[in-house]
Amino acid sequence: MASTRVLASRLASQMAAAARPVARVSVATASKRTMTAATKASPLQAVKRQQMQSIINATTRQAFGVQRRAYSSEIAQALVEVSKNIGMGTAAVGLTGAGIGIGLVFAALLNGVARNPALRGQLFSYAILGFAFVEAIGLFDLMVALMAKFT
Structure with missing residues (x-):
């Protein structure tokens, strides 16, 4: 072994x-x-x-590379710019929804405080949270509108 x-x-x-x-x-x-x-x-x-x-x-x-498409005529270039402006305007229409949402959030806050004034601080913190969410949606819509204009 x-x-x-x-x-x-x-x-x-x-x-x-x-x-x-x-x-x-x-x-x-x-x-x-x-x-x-x-x-x-x-x-x-x-x-x-x-x-x-x-x-x-x-x-x-x-x-x-960022390549811009070259159009053959000035009319075609003008139509592209007009369509960008129209796209930005239609995308910005969604900002009215954000304004309406903010109004509804604070209207509900006033209604809740009027019904139960003791919960004012807690309802206000919920209202600020709702305001932040609605405002974020409005900012996203604004971003889409600016992208439609500048791309």
Whole structure:
């Protein structure tokens, strides 16, 4: 039993010693191969690389570049601006709903305080919370209206 342990440990140490230089050589040769392949590119690979680079550049320009559409006539450009203004006006109509909602919230506050004056502080905090929600909807609507105008 002891002899097998000794034999196993000797084999393991010999294999570890033999494996280290082989691993180093394989890494070194692999890096040399990649370096020579990068420096000695065929003309076809160079053309492919240029084509891929131009495709990537075009895609990035489309994704991140802000491109305005050029219209052929001044009338078409004026119609686009008019339609933007009409879109902004129709989107801003929703702000009247926010105004009505704020009025209803504070009308309910007055009604509640008139019925039970002892709950004035608690009802006021609920009214402020309702006001904040209605005002947020109004601000979202205003944001949509401005986006319709300036995009």
